[in-house]
Amino acid sequence: MKLQGKMFVGLAVFMLAAAIVYGFWSKEAAGTTALFMGFALCTMIGFYLAFTARRADTGAQDREDADIADDAGELGFFSPHSWQPLALAVGGSLAFLGIIFGWWLMFFAAPVILIGIYGWVFEYYRGENRTQ
Template sequence: MKEQGKIFAGFAAFILIMAVVYGVWTTHSDHGTEAAGTTALFLAFGLCAFIAFYLGFTSKRVDTGAGDNPEAEVSDDAGEMGFFAPHSWQPLSLAIGGAFAFCGVIFGWWLMFWAAPLILIGLFGWVFEFYRGENQNQ
């Protein structure tokens, strides 16, 4: 995880430099300032910095993985990677509700009346998926 954190820190530094250059470049343009691209680049910097911080912070609390060992083989990372949820219908409900919500912004806010229940059903179903039904933990 430490190496991935360094990679994202490098991405963050590069994006920060590009955001400053882009912001200065568009400010001195004949067409006026262009705030959307500069804002997007600074937000991308923030996202990369968050991921770099998380990976760096987490790497101190977990064992060193094969990705952090320069002499590791591919087979060193073999084995169980953790617990993953079985099939679920909840993401479909969230996706349909999200699609209705975004279409509501375009076509009319009345679509939010259809989107909100679908999003809530999907969200609560996904959160409480392991507390009832066939996937209930004993």
């Protein structure tokens, strides 16, 4: 993770330099703001990765003498397929369409969003994990 943190910090430095040069050269506010926001996002991700690398074990990518096979094996738990993101996408789409066409559409979007959030939060409390 140290390598990824250094990569994002390097990208943040580049984005800052690009934002300054672009801002002075073009005097255009939208692009300059977008580049400064990109700098801020890269800085946050780089800081998070550097902070996490100090607390986590050294991975194979952080060692010079590591082989590809050193990083093999189980990487963690990943969720199986889920329909809840689709429900949230449909609800979010309806909500944004409500901003465009009329706030009355929010009455249809809110239940879909709430059902999607509820389903995603309690997705693993079914079957053998369910409480009585």
